[in-house]
Amino acid sequence: MSAPQITLYRLQACPFCERVVRKLEEYELSYRSRFVEPMHSERNVVKRVSGKRSVPAIVDEATGVTMSESGNIVDYLDRTYGAQTDGGRVDDSDRDVTDGGAA
Amino acid sequence: MVDLDFDVVEFEPADHPAIGETAPDFTRPFVSAEYWEDTSLSSVTAEGPTLLVFYSMNGAFPATYVWNEIRDRGWADLLTVVGVTISTPYDHKTFLDDRELDVSLFSDPSNEVAETYGIAHDLDGMTGVSEPRLSFFLLDADRTVEHAWVAAEWPEFPDYDELEAAIESAV
Numbered sequence: 001m002s003a004p005q006i007t008l009y010r011l012q013a014c015p016f017c018e019r020v021v022r023k024l025e026e027y028e029l030s031y032r033s034r035f036v037e038p039m040h041s042e043r044n045v046v047k048r049v050s051g052k053r054s055v056p057a058i059v060d061e062a063t064g065v066t067m068s069e070s071g072n073i074v075d076y077l078d079r080t081y082g083a084q085t086d087g088g089r090v091d092d093s094d095r096d097v098t099d100g101g102a103a
Numbered sequence: 104m105v106d107l108d109f110d111v112v113e114f115e116p117a118d119h120p121a122i123g124e125t126a127p128d129f130t131r132p133f134v135s136a137e138y139w140e141d142t143s144l145s146s147v148t149a150e151g152p153t154l155l156v157f158y159s160m161n162g163a164f165p166a167t168y169v170w171n172e173i174r175d176r177g178w179a180d181l182l183t184v185v186g187v188t189i190s191t192p193y194d195h196k197t198f199l200d201d202r203e204l205d206v207s208l209f210s211d212p213s214n215e216v217a218e219t220y221g222i223a224h225d226l227d228g229m230t231g232v233s234e235p236r237l238s239f240f241l242l243d244a245d246r247t248v249e250h251a252w253v254a255a256e257w258p259e260f261p262d263y264d265e266l267e268a269a270i271e272s273a274v
Contacts, residue, residue, distance in 0.1 A: 009138070032140055032141075033140060033141070034138040034139070034140045035138055035139050035140070035192065036137070036138050037193070037196065042196075044137060045137035045138055
């Protein structure tokens, strides 16, 4: 049983995180979930990994990419794992942004 | 414990994994100081000798007694020490912080893991709430039980020196 290449740092019930999960599932990517606390100040592990305390954040060991913000992550997943056809950029962009965390 | 002039409540005999048997594997959110992640017991034991501790929910005094003792004896320096109880991951994080514990705890609100181990305890006066009996299983890398202690009374605490001797001979 090999460990998943993708680690998702997430917060329970965070819609931005669920958006990323939906995309991971769409591309049938295996991933591990690491849940962190609602309090920003309690998220040192995310800060250490990504440079910011915001979630979602992913670490993709297959590509060496670490990334925050759901819009960026979804774009990255589309680019990296989406069908390699053009038009693949049709995204249901809903003006994300920044952070999925409660303050 | 102090001598009491009455009988402590006895548990029904437990049907738990015995010495030489393989402890059942399970997967639950495994809570460390920084995050939690679904983790299997087998992936923990694969790293080496492991003390698996089932205990009363965080906040109950036995939880405090047991983990203070484990911390003060420095068992986590000798082998991997992990806990299991019904408390949520959020509660576990607070507990680890409050008790200054350098261990990780499995969160099993349904108490199904304790059921599987034959050590579930339905709490009188807390309808619908079941938690593990205090139990210690010393496991090798294949989850073979090398030593086991399961509370026979409510409450009962182990002879920690005896447990420590078993740990020292296993590591």
